[in-house]
Amino acid sequence: MYDKKQRYREFSEKEKTMPIFSKGWWMDAVCRDSWDVILIEENNEIIGALPYCFTEYEGIKKIQKVVLTQNNGVLIKYPESLKYDTKLSHEKKIMNLIIDEIESLNINRYQQYFHYSITNWLPFYWRGYSQTTRYTYVIEDTSDLETLYNRFNSNVRKNLRKATKQLEVREDMGVEDFYHMNKMTFDRQGIEIPYSLELIRRVDNECSKRKVNKIYYCVDDNFNIHSAIYLVWDDESVYYLMSGSNPLYRSSQSLTLLIYEGIKLANRLGKKFDFEGSMKENIERFFRQFGPIQKPYHNIYKEFNTKNNNGMGINLSGEL
Template identity: 35%
Template sequence: MGPWIAAASADSKYTSLLGKRQVILGELASQLAHLHVFQQNFAWTITDWLPFYWQGFRQTTRYTYLLSGLRQPSRIWENMSQQTRRNIIKAEKKYQIQVRRNIPADEFIGIQRQTFQRQRLAAPKGEAVLRQLIEVCRQRNQGDIWGGYDANGQLHAAVFIVWQENSAYYLAGGGNPALRQSGAHSLVMWKAMQEIAAFTDHFDFEGSMIPGVERFFREFGARQTPYFAISKGKLNLWKRFLIHLSKRRQ
């Protein structure tokens, strides 16, 4: 998320372009400076956070992973790690996983819950919002769910991906903890990418700071790309309690 600035003309001088951007971002930062707490992850395309620094904001560097050239699948295959290629082949040949698009949202949310349980995390909040997002993306033909099933009809893994012309984005996914050895998650992601190439040539894994997830993204041959997490202020104990209480009531 974060600021969006329209593209400049091709003949713009860098010094003029940078100065104009800093004025715009400075005006935005000044409108946010009064907030007690502000936290947002900026898009990786925002490379200058100085105007926010000047207004007292803080920055933490995080990473996403980007793939370009979806319409050249042979090149992506070559750049994958051997482990990812082995998982794809194993899922398809040994476990006979079949990948389907447009799987039911209930099945996807169910397998996502299993992933949270395996990681000993609380069940994800906002499932109603997720269902609505899936429905709207499908209506607009700008997002869908892919799932990998075995011959017995068991769902091994699923991914929810959305797209627009400039990029696709991996929003959520999950896998059955008892069936992880099949390598289905890699196969589902690979098959989804090949279909998404009809809409865009770029793919954003959306990043993760969790070691296992980071490795999964990186081994598809995606390029590590930094982005800024911008923040200001800190919640006091009372406000943290109120937020925690509101979440329990959801």
């Protein structure tokens, strides 16, 4: 019996350039059974894919962005030595085949964030989908820490000197304690944390099996924990996935110190450092001060006619 998801899991393990958030095991962890995948095959080889998480509530079926998952839209495998116009033709072919499959699913809504490496969304536009641009920040070359440090904003360097004198960075925190720290950040803002401890345990378990995660945290001389950060990585990048800070110690600049530890980890692993971005102005300003490159990526969405779902979409003015 053909097992599409298992075939995709095996494919995702072999594809070294695939972001961690599109790996089959990641989808298992964050979506459990509520995910599937569109596969485009040629000569028994996968040349395109779209893993997705689906939900159904009160008769509304939708594909939506996955919690804790920066991106997991279209994936395209390119033949070697393509000319640029041929590359665009290849993308159009794969994307149209994927769109055909999306629109055969009888869903009411579609929304996914594509990885920043996907710069061409025209085939989706031509099929009635809409787009908003989002941004992440990436340090593409972490090989020279001294050069990176000198690129930091002077405030970052000052805060690092302050934090280094007062705090010790440790890495022996369990995932339950990290979740408690992470929840503090949401509590301070009066926001309900959008994921459960059970989900974080699943992610942590799968990442730990593959040795692609790290928790750093800061303590002072009295062993008070100031903040903690959760990092994951794939073959290309280290990602700033989550963090949490005790509001009593926000002035200690502990998070600045932990992000620098994450950048140093990326240096040791020979990878990029991806801040995972934020559209909030104060967070964007904080990330930008570390000297990364701004990377735009696409939020692609469409709402379908629920009375007669024939693939004709209604363009929305904002995100779903």
